[in-house]
């Protein structure tokens with residue numbers, strides 16, 4: 039059986055397809071209380087899952103019932119934490135398809151690539167491999183996939199792996215590498231048809247940054263990207279496709295025309311900060327002027343630009359934060375997503391945050407400025423301030439109503455609390 043908490047993740051559906059291809063009859067669930075069986079694959083996509091009492095209990099229950107619990111997904115970048123917190127039988131690390139094939143063939147853990155497990159209280163890691171051929175059997179798509187809503191889409195699909203970027207907060211180049219490996223277009227389109235047949239009405243593309251499909255050495259392959267979008271939209275319909283993430287330095291006029299003609303017409307740029315200093319600390323590699331150009335270019339082609347901003351990055355001072363607010367105002371984006379810098383295992387940011395002294399840790403030091411009465415930490419106050427600011431900076435400014443104000447406040451507090459919990463965990467398993 040295969041499961042993921044609360045969602046049919048693309049990864050869980052892919053693993054289900056591989057198990058079925060090996061001659062078994064797997065079931066998939068997003069309700070962990072339904073997970074049973076002699077071999078259970080659990081896909082976890084947030085470090086917070088490692089602290090979730092229900093997930094801990096689920097793993098214990100499966101083992102108590104005599105089953106073997108195997109955990110994979112984005113949490114597998116920190117196998118020590120997964121083994122230490124959840125005590126599964128096995129962790130499948132990074133690209134897990136090959137490992138699952140070996141496991142389903144009944145091979146010993148020691149002979150399965152990309153695995154980590156405990157033997158005599160010692161962590162054993164097997165050979166770590168990246169797949170050269172991204173051809174897979176069709177995913178295991180549940181009958182009720184049409185009831186799912188992940189930011190407006192019923193599912194995401196993978197078109198390629200890797201990103202040539204080096205952003206210090208991002209897992210993609212660490213897990214999938216910096217060289218782009220792309221899937222075959224016919225296989226992607228077959229998968230899209232299969233999702234549609236099962237009730238998917240809206241589909242979004244994952245893969246780090248959309249326009250890098252079939253690119254080489256950071257050069258956008260506009261022709262391949264256009265064929266990809268045209269192919270998917272010819273099946274799903276233009277208004278039912280989104281390709282949200284594109285790097286600001288990976289745009290061409292042809293890419294924008296294709297986005298405008300074949301998708302809902304939005305691009306989400308990772309802008310992150312208005313301070314060149316912080317952009318440098320993040321190793322983002324995209325000068326702010328390039329972002330300005332990309333947003334102008336989007337508007338020329340009738341594509342609506344949105345952006346994500348990260349605050350509380352180690353080294354961000356008041357002046358840097360003000361520069362981010364100024365940039366947000368100048369760009370007047372159609373939508374904005376704000377987050378506090380999150381230490382995702384295996385990233386340089388996680389290492390930086392773990393090494394910080396308490397006096398410089400923005401997510402822990404109390405805020406003493408404008409929002410002092412709200413008892414926020416400095417990073418929480420900056421995130422909250424940016425969320426409010428974003429409302430004022432839209433093309434048509436929005437007055438933040440009381441409910442929304444409370445939502446922003448709760449969101450900033452939750453992010454701060456989650457990050458402190460994750461940081462504690464990282465420091466416990468990966469001490470300085």
Ligand code: SF4
Nearest residue numbers: 201203205208210246
């Ligand atoms: S450009 Fe996007 S996918 Fe690539 S490293 Fe940066 S954040 Fe990650």
